[in-house]
Amino acid sequence: MGHEEAAVLGLVAALSSTMVVMKTLSDRGELHSLHGRILTGILLIQDLAFVPIIALLPALSGEDFLTDLGFGLLKAVILLGLMIILGSKGIPWLLARITGLGSREIFIVTVVAITFVAAAATESLGLSAALGAFVAGLLLSETDFGHRALSEVVPLRDTFSALFFVSLGMLTDPSFLADNLDLVLPLVGSIILVKFVTTALLVRGFGFLPHTSVLTGLGMGQIGEFSFILVGSATALGIVTQDFLTLTVVSAVITMALTPLILAGGSQAVDRLGNRVAILRPHRLSSQSAEDQVPPMYGHAIVCGLGRVGHLVAEELTEHKVPIIGIDLDPYVVAEWKNSGHQVIHGSSDSETVLDVARVKHARLMVISVGDPIAAWLTAQHALRIAPDLDIVARVHWRDEGERFQELGVQEVVWPQMEAGLEILRHSLYRFHTDPSEIENLVANLRDHLSFGESDGLEAMIERESGDVPIDEPKLDHSGP
Structure with a gap:
């Protein structure tokens, strides 16, 4: 494999699947958990990074790499500049005038026309037409008419999504997989392992707990849908061969199919290992060091999860002179609350160690508002084991979840x-x-x-x-x- 093919393979493997990961997290009820929010942020940044990546791709096909790279950078700068200008001025002005006409049909035609014009513009710059369509979507989403535009083209979106998976199946060659297992399986394993380790270390480096870092890394181990556009463009430019395209598609299908299994199995493994390996437990501080930082409190309230709901509850309890201890996994939220003078613990409320540090035995009330339903359940279970008479108010996402909480002994269950x-x-x-x-x-x-x-x-x-x-x-x- 040459340097150009290796570079394309690296770019292809780096992009993960927003669609697959979001669907998996949503099905597991983890979309609003801390690792779910981190994954969402990373995937959105990757989607935006696709713009300069596809713009620089033609540089790999030329003989004068530096010159082509310079032109590619120039094209990327021009494209991003046009995105900023049109997204803030031109397209909102146009859509406002079109909306004023009061015609739904003209609005839809205008949205489609913007997409085709953007695709033609990027094609004329020597870039991918798919990139232009992607840019058009970004521009439309930033306007006040973005939600309406999305609602109008939902049937088209669903149709093309179905066609995407149909074409993916048509491109998958089972005979290629059978003949090249010795190549495909090591490649798939390497992609999953390298992306897991890299992501987990980066997330850990930003101050998140090992538990969160591992779960985030597990969610990144697949090849994304934008990689198909990337490898297709590379094939058209002659950078890679048709066999390379087939290898990429087969590997992508396998990694996408494995993602739900990896997240489910990995999450269970992390929880089990957390009982034996201290570093994987969802808390940061030892009991001794944490107790030194949290003063003795009695008759206080413990707020588990300081997101939108927990933040509101904690603020109002504080206003009413109720002593509180907050628990949250997000280091930035913890730092913000500490700077405001609140008592807060960086850790997961489903850890008995963290609950001991929060002096759950002496608490009067616990509010459970964490986004992860599994963590919420374990929090209530551990808290009632330590303090059977503790008054708990918990937020749930589904009716059957609320019934399980009440059977456990939770006094108040709120179903938003x-x-x-x-x-x-x-x-x-x-x-x-x-x-x-x-x-x-x-x-x-x-x-x-x-x-x-x-x-x-x-x-x-x-x-x-x-x-x-x-x-x-x-x-x-x-x-x-």
């Missing part, structure tokens, strides 16, 4: 989706001049019914409870033409 639905119902009934006391009774009864007990269906419950709730009938105007 249910609360949002009840509030929307409350405000809706107010608009129909329903008696406020009747509304409150209905909402209270619905909350009791939906709160994680036996349920015979929402529709039946609403029909039964709202049978005596008077609602002003809307008066229809029949005087029109």
